[in-house]
Amino acid sequence: QVQLQESGPGLVKPSQTLSLTCTVSGGSISSGGYYWSWIRQHPGKGLEWIGYIYYSGSTYYNPSLKSRVTISVDTSKNQFSLKLSSVTAADTAVYYCARLPRYNWNFDYWGQGTLVTVSS
């Protein structure tokens, strides 16, 4: 059973960089066939796709966030990471990592989500 777990600071100061890591267990990122995704949900609001990465390092970002987002992968640790720069209060959200198989385009496994608050 594949499991994903987000980790990282729950509080980030405005203008700083938000950094989160997703650790994957029960499956190998380097096996290929999946996009490893970040999705966020503002409090009481809907979901927003941030971007994803393939095990090879190819990345795809939401155009509205592209200038501030970096997603990277560490196959040796079976982890992938999110960095969001120059954060403001508008980036306060629950951040989820999720798996997207290329063969069915279904976000089939999700982490439990982690709340990141941007505040001084």
Add this chain to the structure above:
Amino acid sequence: QTVVTQEPSFSVSPGGTVTLTCGLSSGSVSTSYYPSWYQQTPGQAPRTLIYSTNTRSSGVPDRFSGSILGNKAALTITGAQADDESDYYCVLYMGSGWVFGGGTKLTVL
């Protein structure tokens, strides 16, 4: 930028049938958008109900079904139950990435 539209809220009686839709502010939804549907209860991560328009995810009851109705993707719940009261999100592949709808809050009463 094209917006993915969903009804903000919907109500259905227990045992009733409800169809939630997922459209575009400009244009029509087709299977090429790989529409999928997720159910989310408070404090939980979303759970897949339907992907690639009409494929039911493993373990999802067959009272949930997906389709294209007219120019929108649709999620139909037949024989609604109390525990179907949740938020429902659709997501579409837009070429430049994935765009979620704003979600529909379904009340069963």
